[in-house]
Amino acid sequence: MSSERITKKLTFKTFRFNAETDFLPYFKTYEMEVGKDELVLDILNRIKWEFDGSFSYRRSCRHGICGSCSIKVNGKPVLSCKQNVWELVEIFETDTLLLEPQSKKRVVKDMIIDKKDFWQKHAKLKPYLEAEIDEHPEEEIRVSPHEAEQLLEADYCIQCGNCYYACPVVEVNEEYFGPAQFAKAYRFNADVRDNAKVERLEKVREMGPGVWDCVKCFECAEACPKDVDPIGKITKLHNQIFEEGLAQDNVATRHAVGFKHSIVKHGLLDEGELVRYSEGTLGVMKHLPEAIAMFKKGKIVMPWNMPKSEKLDEIKTLVKSSSKVKF
């Protein structure tokens, strides 16, 4: 076996911008031989050390726990110190990789972005344990293993921002809290020692900033380097809102509950009735132009023609015996 080091010649097209001095961002291209064990962080270091000392990026721990070195490569959010470069070559079937900051509109310099909104939104959801604890306790507060398990993976978040800057809702709705923030809210809501659960739920139930604006694209789950599964925690927050009796009567909650009404009646979803029930009889009017366009094309099923599942009685029985949540 040859002892020669096997490398691949790769090209890194790299985003460069200095908010203080540059009018527009630009790309610089760096070519280098890359070994099979090299990580994206190694490449960032090599660009700085071998090509251009002014190249800027965040880094600290180098072993996947500080969360500071996240960037995007060919649009894929990566924690630089965990992401192998050859793997990216395989995924994108290319020898040219595009290195970009997590969010181009928030760039301060090169890969460094301003995470102000990310932290401000965290702060709004009390990302800490709120509890009245005796200053001189006589014994420890006990948390059973079962209770601790309820935090799920939410405690593993390193706040790297991969999910936040991958979330398409954050892109178009500035007030939306964001997946990392919701995962953190869940982490403390699920903690038996905490007593700010209701307060957090009253914030995350709001339309606009809250969980109802999630589009369920799973970008956050895919982007997370720690398998926190933020969307799974968003679902848990939805569930908590109903369980705690904090669900407001609005289009979003009626939309979720409306599925149950339809299923009991038809087995299937009655699409037209769901829109009417969710929006209310007045609100539904704004959908009229689309409804007419759909009707003309035979896309609207009339109530008297609504299809039903066979063995609907089974479905009714199961809804009755399995459904425990109230609205």
Place this chain on the structure above:
Amino acid sequence: MAKLKYALYTGCTARESTPELLMSTMAVAKKLGIELVLLDEASCCGASHLQDFDDFLSLVLNARNICYAEKQELDMVTICNTCQLNTVMTKERLDSDEDLKSQVNEKLAEVGLEYKGTSSVRHFLYAIIDDYGLDKLAEQVVKPLDDFNIAAFYGCHNIRPSHLHKKHNTVSADVGEGGGEEAFGDAPLMSKYNGGENPYNPTSLDRLIEALKGKSVDYESKNKCCGFHADLQAPHTAHRLTGTALLDAIDNDADMMVTPCPLCHLNMDVKQESVAKEMGRDIKLPVLHLPQLIGLALGIDPKELGLQHNVTEPTFV
């Protein structure tokens, strides 16, 4: 090759607002000699919204749907990305948690059913690619789509979360008794054509377009979200996301778009006028369902493919 036979879980949309999806699916299956048995007993999958309200109920209902495929000893195929995801999420949770499975089975027993985990669940797209085969599909093409630039729009719930889809969506092996983790071992069988779909660079639909002799459009939004699930509560968000993807396809010279998901289709096809208002640009792009596109290339009558139901008229037909 033995005749391919599946239990078809149509979902609700194909029976209501996108009748053309069911029509074209059946027409293509017939043409290719694939037998699809309709699961008429099935209920709605909850579309990820019932799950927000009542998670356990949605598990029970989805498990019941799978039971009917298992009873016939058939693998299930879906024609909606969201049905696909909700069904495999249920399957994954039940197959990996005996406790939860017995809780669900306790309920199912009330109606004489039992979830076993013996049927695999895949989207029709992957059944065609993996089981039927793209080479064989290419041989059946009588009307090559070589005049067209076609933008593949994958739809979130077929590609994310990737660990689930790698395990279920692109696997054609028999999952066997119990299914789940142990049946696959460490190395799940990947799709023969794309080695498992990578959510950051999906290729299956593009390869399929090429098999039909069309030209697949390279554009950034192919794996992005259309916003459907926030249509009612956050129309601004949904319109922006749909519009961004449509315009990206148009700006990259797409003549049409194709999607395997009827929910994406509803946003992309039906809402073009309101999306255009939001984006401040004209938008007119025919959007086809996956089986409609295949059907056209196979020379099936456009009427049989339900093209008359598409809102943005496919003027090229």
